[in-house]
Amino acid sequence: MAxxxxxxxxxxxxxxxSRLLSPALADLAGIHGSARVLDVGCxxxxxxxxxxxxxxxxxxxxxxxxxxFVAAMHERFPDVDVREAAAEQLPxxxxxxxxxxxxxxxxxxxxxxxxxxEMRRVTRSGGVVAACVWDFGAGKGPLRTFWDAxxxxxxxxxxxxxxxxxxxxxLGRLFLAAGLHDVRSTALEVSLELDGFDAWWEPFTxxxxxxxxxxxxxxxxxxxxxxELCRRRVPDGPFALDAVAWAARGQA
Numbered sequence: 685m686a687x688x689x690x691x692x693x694x695x696x697x698x699x700x701x702s703r704l705l706s707p708a709l710a711d712l713a714g715i716h717g718s719a720r721v722l723d724v725g726c727x728x729x730x731x732x733x734x735x736x737x738x739x740x741x742x743x744x745x746x747x748x749x750x751x752x753f754v755a756a757m758h759e760r761f762p763d764v765d766v767r768e769a770a771a772e773q774l775p776x777x778x779x780x781x782x783x784x785x786x787x788x789x790x791x792x793x794x795x796x797x798x799x800x801x802e803m804r805r806v807t808r809s810g811g812v813v814a815a816c817v818w819d820f821g822a823g824k825g826p827l828r829t830f831w832d833a834x835x836x837x838x839x840x841x842x843x844x845x846x847x848x849x850x851x852x853x854x855l856g857r858l859f860l861a862a863g864l865h866d867v868r869s870t871a872l873e874v875s876l877e878l879d880g881f882d883a884w885w886e887p888f889t890x891x892x893x894x895x896x897x898x899x900x901x902x903x904x905x906x907x908x909x910x911x912e913l914c915r916r917r918v919p920d921g922p923f924a925l926d927a928v929a930w931a932a933r934g935q936a
Contacts, residue, residue: 689892691728691756697887697896701826702730702787704874705816705929709787710734712870712933713814718743719782724771724803725749725789729757732764735785745781747774771799779808779936786815788929790855791847800862807936813864816872816931820844821851824928826876830888830895833913837906844894855932864934872929881918884925885911 709731715721719739723732726746735744741763748754749770757766769775771786771793784803793799803813818825820843823832831843849855856869878884891900899907 689752689890689896691753693887693890694753694892695728695730697890697892698788699728699730700876701874701927702727703733704876705787705872706731706734708872708874709785709814709816709931710738712816712872712931713783713785713812715739715783715785715812720745720780722746722774722776722781722784722803722806724774724784724786724799725792726757726766727753727788729760731785731787732757732761736761736764745776747771747776770794772802774802774806776806778805779811780806781811782808783812783814785813788817790815790849790858791817791820791844793848796848796858797861800858800864804863804934804936809936811936812933813859813936814931814933815849815855815859816929817847817849817855818844819850819852819871819928819930820847821854822928824926825850826925826927827895829917830914833910833917834895834898836913837902837910838898841898842894849930852930855930859932859934864936867932867934869930869932872931873926874929875924875926877924878922880921880923881915884918885914888914 720743723746726748732746745765747767747769754768784807834841859867
């Protein structure tokens with residue numbers, strides 16, 4: 685799934701969460717020193733920035749199918765090898781990397797097993813593949829309040845809970861199906877400080893991701909209804925929002 689939105693709007697919507705997850709995912713993958721590493725589905729570069737901090741821009745490559753995100757990445761990371769490509773067709777040689785990571789991407793891959801298989805292919809033997817996906821299955825992801833309200837507006841809404849990897853244990857099984865071994869699954873927990881309802885709600889109006897696209901597809905009356913339903917669920921003043929992502933790592 686490509687995200688045809690401006691990079692700064694995606695940053696406001698999900699980038700603020702990706703920034704928090706990035707150190708934990710890089711730790712899970714054991715990225716440090718002079719490892720050569722690939723960020724698959726890099727988006728606007730929150731994980732890329734963490735990888736650059738750890739190993740240097742010359743050792744980092746990134747790929748994403750969204751032209752707007754790739755353009756932003758070239759500006760933000762001029763010394764990183766950034767390619768416009770889907771996970772299922774990575775334009776890199778076999779065994780080119782010590783590690784390949786995918787943050788909040790697997791559930792958007794048209795073919796997750798093929799995408800993870802490509803990540804395995806471009807990772808050297810014994811190298812690490814790691815990924816994480818929000819826990820939509822148990823409703824512990826950062827969008828749970830939004831989707832609870834959205835289901836009142838449209839009971840048939842696609843709340844992302846049916847996407848691959850979003851339930852406990854699913855990501856690890858996808859890793860095994862992609863030919864990875866020594867697979868280990870875990871959960872990553874993060875917490876985001878927000879100034880109040882408006883700071884929480886506004887990014888949903890940017891048409892980013894399934895949630896933003898749902899909002900954009902509503903007429904004015906139903907959008908106002910959704911906003912009010914959300915407002916009733918979110919504190920008026922500053923608050924912290926906790927979220928859980930399922931994560932897995934395996935060896936190529």
